[in-house]
Amino acid sequence: MDDNVQMHGSRYDIAALKARLGGIRIEDNPALVRQKSRDFFWYSPVLKRQLEDVTADIVVSPTSEGEVIQVLAAAFALGIPVTPRGTGTGNYGQAMPLSGGIVLDLSGFNKVREIKAGSYVAEPGAILARIDDETRAHSRQELRLHPSTYNTASIGGFIAGGSGGVGSIKWGGLRDTGNIIRLKVVTMEANPQVLELRGDDLAKVAHAYGTNGIITEVEMPLGPSYTWVDVLVGFDDLRTASEYANAVGEQDGLAIKELAVVGAPVPHDYFLRHRKFLPRDKHLVVIMAADFAVDSLLAFTRRFKGSELLMRSDQLTLDEAKGLPPGFELGWNHTTLRALRVDPSITYLQVLYPFPNQIETIDRINRHFGDEVPCHLEFVRFDGKVTAFGLPLVRFTSEERLEEIMRIHEDMGAPIFNPHRYTLEEGGMKQTDIIQLAFKQQADPNGLLNPGKMIAWEDPAYDYRSGKTFMFRSLADSGA
Numbered sequence: 001m002d003d004n005v006q007m008h009g010s011r012y013d014i015a016a017l018k019a020r021l022g023g024i025r026i027e028d029n030p031a032l033v034r035q036k037s038r039d040f041f042w043y044s045p046v047l048k049r050q051l052e053d054v055t056a057d058i059v060v061s062p063t064s065e066g067e068v069i070q071v072l073a074a075a076f077a078l079g080i081p082v083t084p085r086g087t088g089t090g091n092y093g094q095a096m097p098l099s100g101g102i103v104l105d106l107s108g109f110n111k112v113r114e115i116k117a118g119s120y121v122a123e124p125g126a127i128l129a130r131i132d133d134e135t136r137a138h139s140r141q142e143l144r145l146h147p148s149t150y151n152t153a154s155i156g157g158f159i160a161g162g163s164g165g166v167g168s169i170k171w172g173g174l175r176d177t178g179n180i181i182r183l184k185v186v187t188m189e190a191n192p193q194v195l196e197l198r199g200d201d202l203a204k205v206a207h208a209y210g211t212n213g214i215i216t217e218v219e220m221p222l223g224p225s226y227t228w229v230d231v232l233v234g235f236d237d238l239r240t241a242s243e244y245a246n247a248v249g250e251q252d253g254l255a256i257k258e259l260a261v262v263g264a265p266v267p268h269d270y271f272l273r274h275r276k277f278l279p280r281d282k283h284l285v286v287i288m289a290a291d292f293a294v295d296s297l298l299a300f301t302r303r304f305k306g307s308e309l310l311m312r313s314d315q316l317t318l319d320e321a322k323g324l325p326p327g328f329e330l331g332w333n334h335t336t337l338r339a340l341r342v343d344p345s346i347t348y349l350q351v352l353y354p355f356p357n358q359i360e361t362i363d364r365i366n367r368h369f370g371d372e373v374p375c376h377l378e379f380v381r382f383d384g385k386v387t388a389f390g391l392p393l394v395r396f397t398s399e400e401r402l403e404e405i406m407r408i409h410e411d412m413g414a415p416i417f418n419p420h421r422y423t424l425e426e427g428g429m430k431q432t433d434i435i436q437l438a439f440k441q442q443a444d445p446n447g448l449l450n451p452g453k454m455i456a457w458e459d460p461a462y463d464y465r466s467g468k469t470f471m472f473r474s475l476a477d478s479g480a
């Protein structure tokens with residue numbers, strides 16, 4: 001690709017592209033293209049500054065694997081980059097086309113193809129809640145894992161851009177062994193190939209931000225479907241709330257699906273629809289429990305001094321229940337969203353509090369930062385061990401302070417998965433993923449899929465220990 005790319009005015013032959021697309025739906029109205037070129041990148045003040053002007057030249061919306069192949073072949077022939085998009089709920093700019101070109105909108109390629117005992121097969125644009133509706137109605141089975149964007153996110157976007165969420169307390173992370181069964185992927189070549197990945201090969205494209213193939217079919221596991229009850233428990237003391245949540249997570253017999261801790265005063269100040277249940281000084285534990293498990297959960301809860309049942313959704317009057325979002329929409333990145341709606345200056349972090357010292361580490365970090373970094377924990381099961389992942393809020397003052405807060409977390413033993421970076425490496429393990437890089441060399445030899453997101457491809461000599469932020473040349477040239 002030309003090194004002197006511009007952010008505005010197309011440098012690609014879009015007219016020739018259109019001529020090769022036949023009847024496939026396209027959109028080139030600049031306002032609508034800009035809308036489909038964005039995701040929830042604005043969660044981060046850093047990404048907001050860097051990515052504000054990013055836009056594609058055209059949105060192309062295939063509705064079948066054949067159409068995906070046709071678009072990729074045309075784009076390859078013309079050297080036009082392609083950035084896949086499910087429904088654009090990612091929050092690190094994953095689905096934003098840094099070099100312009102095509103946004104490949106997969107939201108209309110969205111059927112559930114097959115439901116079996118223990119698994120389903122779907123097209124990539126299927127919305128998680130729609131899949132769940134179908135599997136429940138078909139055979140009382142439900143998604144084991146979903147992001148808190150259950151109602152809006154696509155399964156292809158979740159696999160390529162997400163990491164876990166509701167259900168992770170029982171099933172672990174999305175990329176843990178067994179949580180994805182099979183994927184079909186189309187390569188970006190003169191004659192795109194359709195590859196089927198299973199077992200260890202799934203790591204090639206899971207959480208690769210669509211940089212090395214377009215997912216056109218997924219097979220995912222299902223669990224038994226239950227009626228879920230939201231249970232809100234309050235504590236005066238944040239450490240006790242964390243200890244309680246950790247202990248609830250360790251009760252293997254309790255059927256629960258979500259387990260979060262949110263420190264005061266966040267629940268009262270930002271969970272506006274639930275506010276009537278939430279005293280300002282109470283630290284909150286949010287639990288999704290199966291209806292038959294609630295009695296056992298509450299009996300267990302009473303063993304914890306100072307615990308107070310604030311709400312259980314199965315005992316609300318119609319009036320009390322009116323307008324309440326589901327409990328999981330208080331967790332994961334919905335906690336951040338609710339805070340941002342009230343106070344736009346808020347941002348957040350992604351932190352791991354490693355087993356077995358999670359409670360001690362959480363406590364020390366909470367005491368260190370106090371209300372500058374309000375506590376938000378999501379309890380998860382990693383390799384059979386219950387521990388906590390955090391999405392603490394940050395009362396943002398400057399980018400320098402944000403960097404310092406992250407450094408202090410790492411110094412205190414809590415690794416950061418930086419949500420203020422758009423590259424795979426800086427948002428993750430800060431090192432090259434050799435498997436994903438090798439697959440990109442095979443599946444996208446000209447580097448046309450979602451350019452700028454994989455540092456190992458763009459700048460193989462990049463030094464992750466330099467302390468600098470990687471800047472993709474398209475953005476650097478635009479002056480971001």
Ligand code: FAD
Nearest residue numbers: 086087088089090148154156157158161162163165210215
């Ligand atoms: P998009 O944002 O459209 O795409 C995500 C990435 O996948 C992009 O890099 C895109 O290029 C790529 N992609 C999309 N479709 C394909 C395809 N078919 N083939 C190849 N690549 C593709 N994430 C979690 O993991 N857990 C959570 O609990 C969670 N909660 C959230 C809450 C809120 C309020 C918000 C804003 C975000 C949250 N996220 C969470 C992030 C995001 O919702 C998830 O990653 C979601 O699953 C993305 O789905 P999507 O369809 O919107 O994907």
